[in-house]
Amino acid sequence: MTVEKAATAAAANMAPLPSAAPAAPDARPHITVRGLSKRFGATVVYDKFDLDIPRGRFVSVFGPNGCGKSTLINIIAGLLPADEGEILFDGKTLRQTNFGYVFQNYREALFPWLRSIDNIRYPLKFFNLSKAEQRNRVDRLVEHLGVKIDLNRYPYQLSGGQQQLISIMRSLVIEPEVLFLDEPFSALDYEMTLFMRDQLQAVFLETGTTMVFVSHDLEEAIYLADDVLLLSRGPARIADYVTVRNPRPRTAETLSDSDFVQVKAHCLDVFQRLVRGS
Amino acid sequence: MNAIRRRLGHLTPLIGVIGLLIVWQIAVWFEVVDPVLLPSPADTFIAVWNGMTGGRLWIDFLRTVERTSLSIAYAAAIAIPLGTLLGSSTAVYRSVEFVVDFFRSTPASALFPLFLVIFGVGDNTKIMVAAFGASLVILFNVAYGVMNARKTRLLAAKVMGASKMRVLTDVMLFESMPQTFIGLRNGVSLALVIVIVAEMFIGSVDGLGYSVLDSQMLFEMPDMYAAIFVAGALGYGFNLLFLVIEKRFVHWSGH
Numbered sequence: 178m179t180v181e182k183a184a185t186a187a188a189a190n191m192a193p194l195p196s197a198a199p200a201a202p203d204a205r206p207h208i209t210v211r212g213l214s215k216r217f218g219a220t221v222v223y224d225k226f227d228l229d230i231p232r233g234r235f236v237s238v239f240g241p242n243g244c245g246k247s248t249l250i251n252i253i254a255g256l257l258p259a260d261e262g263e264i265l266f267d268g269k270t271l272r273q274t275n276f277g278y279v280f281q282n283y284r285e286a287l288f289p290w291l292r293s294i295d296n297i298r299y300p301l302k303f304f305n306l307s308k309a310e311q312r313n314r315v316d317r318l319v320e321h322l323g324v325k326i327d328l329n330r331y332p333y334q335l336s337g338g339q340q341q342l343i344s345i346m347r348s349l350v351i352e353p354e355v356l357f358l359d360e361p362f363s364a365l366d367y368e369m370t371l372f373m374r375d376q377l378q379a380v381f382l383e384t385g386t387t388m389v390f391v392s393h394d395l396e397e398a399i400y401l402a403d404d405v406l407l408l409s410r411g412p413a414r415i416a417d418y419v420t421v422r423n424p425r426p427r428t429a430e431t432l433s434d435s436d437f438v439q440v441k442a443h444c445l446d447v448f449q450r451l452v453r454g455s
Numbered sequence: 456m457n458a459i460r461r462r463l464g465h466l467t468p469l470i471g472v473i474g475l476l477i478v479w480q481i482a483v484w485f486e487v488v489d490p491v492l493l494p495s496p497a498d499t500f501i502a503v504w505n506g507m508t509g510g511r512l513w514i515d516f517l518r519t520v521e522r523t524s525l526s527i528a529y530a531a532a533i534a535i536p537l538g539t540l541l542g543s544s545t546a547v548y549r550s551v552e553f554v555v556d557f558f559r560s561t562p563a564s565a566l567f568p569l570f571l572v573i574f575g576v577g578d579n580t581k582i583m584v585a586a587f588g589a590s591l592v593i594l595f596n597v598a599y600g601v602m603n604a605r606k607t608r609l610l611a612a613k614v615m616g617a618s619k620m621r622v623l624t625d626v627m628l629f630e631s632m633p634q635t636f637i638g639l640r641n642g643v644s645l646a647l648v649i650v651i652v653a654e655m656f657i658g659s660v661d662g663l664g665y666s667v668l669d670s671q672m673l674f675e676m677p678d679m680y681a682a683i684f685v686a687g688a689l690g691y692g693f694n695l696l697f698l699v700i701e702k703r704f705v706h707w708s709g710h
Contacts, residue, residue: 255614286607286608288626289710290629290706300616303615303616303617331707351615
């Protein structure tokens with residue numbers, strides 16, 4: 178009940194997709210995590226963990242295996258309960274917040290019994306919108322992103338990358354304030370991954386949505402990020418918070434840019450110390 | 456060349472049928488079995504033809520179709536919603552699992568006397584016993600289908616704001632669909648078995664089961680074989696029908 182009510186309230190406030198590039202990031206943090214604790218059995222993953230994520234930024238989360246990258250965004254997005262701690266979105270709770278989540282396993286996250294277009298439209302069911310408005314929303318999103326997929330096909334008739342794109346569109350159609358992405362490209366082949374990175378960057382430039390992106394690929398994490406959050410292992414701490422200053426849109430040349438290479442070397446250094454240290 | 460081979464490929468299943476007919480015909484020629492007990496394929500075919508075009512067999516066939524269809528309809532109407540509800544909580548299903556498995560393993564024919572007491576000597580008894588047997592098979596399959604629903608898909612719906620009820624109707628119901636159809640196919644086979652047996656022994660005046668037994672008692676062997684073959688065709692037809700519905704309806708299965 179409360180979810181639907183909150184969703185309705187959020188729908189009323191929903192602004193049309195901004196077409197300009199993201200404005201200068203708000204000084205106030207968008208997501209604040211305070212005193213987060215989480216354990217799985219005897220393993221302490223988070224102990225009194227604090228984090229601020231700024232508004233309108235693309236934040237990549239990176240760290241050694243098993244440091245709790247996915248656990249962090251799953252707790253923030255409400256997929257996992259926290260043992261302790263408070264998470265607020267600009268002072269609001271998760272239920273009052275309009276957010277999207279993109280799963281790693283697009284095959285299991287999409288609904289194969291619905292056509293792609295109906296998959297994208299599905300979350301709008303929980304907002305107080307007429308059928309015409311729903312269709313309008315989807316059409317606008319498709320036009321905005323310049324997507325050239327036959328959306329009348331079922332997801333299983335599309336390639337992996339196309340399916341993940343549908344999955345991303347499904348999370349964007351509600352015009353979320355925050356988008357969580359849990360290793361969204363790790364099930365794709367390399368060619369598709371490169372293409373999807375640029376698609377995601379374009380979405381970010383178009384919408385300016387705050388994005389929290391988990392990746393196991395350092396280069397990808399940096400390439401997409403405004404900020405890279407480096408986590409240490411058990412219990413997780415913020416090992417470093419690195420700002421990436423390369424201008425957007427970034428391209429293949431960015432990868433060999435000296436600033437980029439420097440940031441990457443620094444992150445790799447921190448990462449290797451983390452791995453050796455534990 | 457390939458086209459021809461492909462076309463011939465469709466005919467492969469006929470080899471067994473033709474083989475059976477040849478063996479049967481040879482058995483008749485050489486009188487391997489008493490000719491009274493084993494009529495020729497031609498005589499049997501004539502009995503099927505005459506029976507199904509304006510004869511008694513057609514009416515018996517329709518009665519059995521009606522009883523089996525009703526019982527599977529009742530079974531599905533009860534077992535699909537109930538199985539979805541039970542399966543949506545593993546703890547709840549575990550608590551009733553033994554009871555379901557016990558009655559699923561109980562030969563439905565052992566329940567005839569009980570159902571006779573409850574529903575009397577009418578059509579209802581036959582339909583209800585068959586519905587009971589089929590519903591447990593369907594229930595068990597639906598519940599397992601729901602329990603094995605992809606966790607990611609349930610989470611995806613939840614994260615988009617779906618309530619528990621919406622997750623049930625929007626995701627779990629569809630997720631369990633392939634397994635539900637397995638249950639329906641097994642259920643309809645079982646229902647047909649129960650209906651045929653019931654027609655033989657529980658005060659019947661029509662139906663394929665009655666027809667088989669009646670022809671046997673009158674020693675009308677071609678008619679008896681005819682009724683058996685029609686019953687077989689009916690079972691095969693039901694299975695095929697559900698397969699076709701499944702293919703159309705559960706188009707995503709196997710992808």
